Amino acid sequence: MRGLAIWFSVAVTLLSAPAAGATTIFYISGGGYGHGIGMSQYGAYGYALHGKDYRFILAHYYQGTTLQRTNPAQTVRVLLDTTGTASFSGATAAGRQRLAPAGTYSVHPLADGMLAVYGPSGKQLGRFASPLTVTGKGPLSVPGHGRYRGALEFRAVGGAVQTVNAVGLDDYVRGVVSAEMPAGWSMDALKAQAVAARTYAITSNVGGNGFQLYPDTRSQVYGGVSAETPSTDAAVAATRGQIVASRGAPATTFFFSSSGGYTEDVQNVWLGSSPEPWLRGVPDPYDGVASNPYHRWAYRLTMAGAAAKLGALVKGHLIGVRVTKHGVSPRVVRAEVVGTGGSSSVTGPQLQSTFGLPSTYMMFTAISSTPTLPSSPGAPSTGGAPAASLRMVLRAALAEAEAAVARILKQPPGLHGTVFPAPKGALALLEVSTRKGWRIIRYVRLGAGGRYSIRLPDGGRYRIVYHVVPGPAISVR
Numbered sequence: 001m002r003g004l005a006i007w008f009s010v011a012v013t014l015l016s017a018p019a020a021g022a023t024t025i026f027y028i029s030g031g032g033y034g035h036g037i038g039m040s041q042y043g044a045y046g047y048a049l050h051g052k053d054y055r056f057i058l059a060h061y062y063q064g065t066t067l068q069r070t071n072p073a074q075t076v077r078v079l080l081d082t083t084g085t086a087s088f089s090g091a092t093a094a095g096r097q098r099l100a101p102a103g104t105y106s107v108h109p110l111a112d113g114m115l116a117v118y119g120p121s122g123k124q125l126g127r128f129a130s131p132l133t134v135t136g137k138g139p140l141s142v143p144g145h146g147r148y149r150g151a152l153e154f155r156a157v158g159g160a161v162q163t164v165n166a167v168g169l170d171d172y173v174r175g176v177v178s179a180e181m182p183a184g185w186s187m188d189a190l191k192a193q194a195v196a197a198r199t200y201a202i203t204s205n206v207g208g209n210g211f212q213l214y215p216d217t218r219s220q221v222y223g224g225v226s227a228e229t230p231s232t233d234a235a236v237a238a239t240r241g242q243i244v245a246s247r248g249a250p251a252t253t254f255f256f257s258s259s260g261g262y263t264e265d266v267q268n269v270w271l272g273s274s275p276e277p278w279l280r281g282v283p284d285p286y287d288g289v290a291s292n293p294y295h296r297w298a299y300r301l302t303m304a305g306a307a308a309k310l311g312a313l314v315k316g317h318l319i320g321v322r323v324t325k326h327g328v329s330p331r332v333v334r335a336e337v338v339g340t341g342g343s344s345s346v347t348g349p350q351l352q353s354t355f356g357l358p359s360t361y362m363m364f365t366a367i368s369s370t371p372t373l374p375s376s377p378g379a380p381s382t383g384g385a386p387a388a389s390l391r392m393v394l395r396a397a398l399a400e401a402e403a404a405v406a407r408i409l410k411q412p413p414g415l416h417g418t419v420f421p422a423p424k425g426a427l428a429l430l431e432v433s434t435r436k437g438w439r440i441i442r443y444v445r446l447g448a449g450g451r452y453s454i455r456l457p458d459g460g461r462y463r464i465v466y467h468v469v470p471g472p473a474i475s476v477r
Contacts, residue, residue, distance in 0.1 A: 027365045041257050078212075093136075262328070322420075
């Protein structure tokens with residue numbers, strides 16, 4: 001009877017052991033950085049390195065456009081700050097009031113909507129109506145911000161003072177190009193950036209009180225005199241007054257950092273926008289130039305972590321995210337968050353925001369892997385057998401347990417799980433970890449729902465790879 005107890009204990013232990021090592025990963029992969037509309041800056045640099053001039057670059061990213069000219073001296077207005085009190089230096093006049101350029105002056109709002117200007121000694125020099133224009137013979141300084149060409153305009157706005165730089169168009173562009181693109185990049189890339197920035201400046205209007213542009217990514221980054229460099233100044237001068245035009249009118253020239261290899265139609269990113277003929281997605285073959293860190297990226301989360309970010313979009317337990325509509329590029333327009341309790345519709349921009357991703361050029365894959373236990377035989381039952389036959393029942397049970405253990409010990413280990421989303425019949429790879437790294441040992445054809453169940457050649461550390469996405473590494477004995 002002792003032998004029976006030992007074998008029966010072993011059999012029960014092997015047959016009822018939990019599936020240790022079950023793991024699911026939620027993998028987000030994608031490419032690019034930014035909205036993906038118009039000119040890719042890394043792509044423009046790549047084209048320049050491949051011998052294309054700025055005219056070709058602009059015509060490629062802004063389809064069907066031509067170059068025209070505009071007045072390079074026309075004034076654009078850029079909001080620099082809104083504070084309780086503003087200050088400046090380098091000026092020779094505030095309205096009709098003469099000033100010493102070496103002095104620093106302050107501007108205060110008054111209760112009646114007027115502005116008071118105080119000199120370096122703290123003495124009030126006068127009261128002025130908004131807007132107050134301050135000029136000088138050279139660049140003007142705004143403490144905490146920098147030096148700016150053109151004039152400064154101050155307005156009393158809701159108990160604060162608004163500081164605006166009124167500057168000639170090409171002087172403004174001189175302060176933009178190196179703030180938006182590395183000054184050491186190829187000249188034709190810098191020229192393309194100069195033309196795009198110039199065109200954007202005259203076609204974009206944020207509708208501010210006395211200004212049309214912000215000095216940051218809400219419009220385009222503007223650094224004033226501190227952003228001027230010899231190479232970017234040369235690019236501005238070489239393209240003086242040139243703008244991008246579509247059907248004879250200036251075209252709004254959106255640009256961004258990196259496309260991931262393909263730009264996108266405007267209506268597929270800013271949902272609800274009208275299609276524009278010059279803002280169509282195009283191939284961007286050189287976006288990976290200069291070891292572009294944004295060309296390809298990936299994030300790996302646990303399912304619990306992904307579900308926490310998705311929040312109320314998850315019904316039941318999270319299964320994964322299925323893309324239902326792409327743009328002309330792999331950017332996601334619409335998708336479904338799939339759970340055990342149903343699905344929730346979501347837009348690509350919503351998913352980008354939810355996960356904090358660099359772009360909507362994204363793909364979602366969930367891979368689960370669990371060690372497979374050998375199938376167990378039915379357990380013997382004594383089921384009220386008469387006492388006289390108990391010995392026979394126990395001998396039969398012992399024989400069955402011995403046979404089951406033998407089958408278990410001979411049966412190879414296995415792995416099963418799911419890949420989501422994946423169609424029936426899709427191929428995945430089975431890889432094993434070796435001293436030299438991961439090695440492919442076979443292809444795995446997925447079943448309905450992305451399910452798989454495979455036998456392994458031996459114990460070891462294995463993983464499923466689907467579309468270059470590695471699943472969890474599972475140790476199997």
